[in-house]
Amino acid sequence: MALPPWELLSLLTRLMTYLAVAAVVGGGFIALISRDLTQLQQATRRYSLLGLSLALLATTAGFFIQVALFAERGISGLWHWGTAGILWNTSVGTSMQLRLAGLLLALALCRVRVPAGNSLLAVSLGYGLMVLLLSSSFAVVGHTVQLPGLVRVLLAVHLVFVAGWIGSLWLLLRACSVLPPQALLMLMYRFSRWAMSCVPLLGLAGVVLAYLLLGSVEALVTTSYGQLLLVKLMLFMLLLTLAAVNKYRWLPALEHSTEAAPLLARSVRWELWLGLVVLGLTALLSGLLGPELM
Helix, strand or coil: CCCHHHHHHCCCCHHHHHHHHHHHHHHHHHHHCCCCCHHHHHHHHHHHHHHHHHHHHHHHHHHHHHHHHHCCCCHHHHHHHHHHHHHHHCCHHHHHHHHHHHHHHHHHHHCCCCCCHHHHHHHHHHHHHHHHHHHHHHHHCCCCCCCCCCHHHHHHHHHHHHHHHHHHHHHHHHHHHHCCCCHHHHHHHHHHHHHHHHHHHHHHHHHHHHEEEEECCCCHHHHHHHHHHHHHHHHHHHHHHHHHHHHHHHHHHCCCCCCCCHHHHHHHHHHHHHHHHHHHHHHHHCCCCCHCCC
């Protein structure tokens, strides 16, 4: 069934928001763990700024599309300020305010050049606050808003780690072509150490959320929402498999031979494509196919 134009635009802006926020979170993370790798700094800064620009655009566009949906006045509804004022004081407005605050903080952090010592601590704390603001902006809206606070915290944790992971992959792929073997090996080990330690949190948050949203295992296969969630879960497990292959096969191979770098790059490329599909399904699940439509 074809989607109404405004709902289609809402879905597209939601997807753009997810992609852009992933770039901001992932780009910031790579910037922190690669601060001593000068060959990657320029690419990291450009990637983060591109993500910031898209996130600001998508956040603003998404808000005014919601205004148009509520105003029900066609294209003129985009600038119906009465409806915009009402939405600004709802959870939709709160979400936009939190997201804009996080993005503006990220923009300020992009101006810091290769932090060290106390400045590194300050930037790390600033990055943590930015991630908290961005993740909170997703937790205050959508079909989980009626769930208990702890569940929404799990949602925030899940979103942060998924976004950070997937958003880091393009820079890791770039690193395969610009970094010398030893520097690449060091970066990959730093990333995998953090990523693999977060997998249990990521899995726990996802399982708990799925159960609370669906209410039963049967709903996983008998409802549209559950079936899409199952597809997402299968793709995510494949993503974890590729990450494990990178860590336990290609990184050790890179220690002994520079010829392993192209193979590592190919695996990261597949991981990136899978991650983009997972983000697309997440946008669909969180926007148009909430559990109330099962």
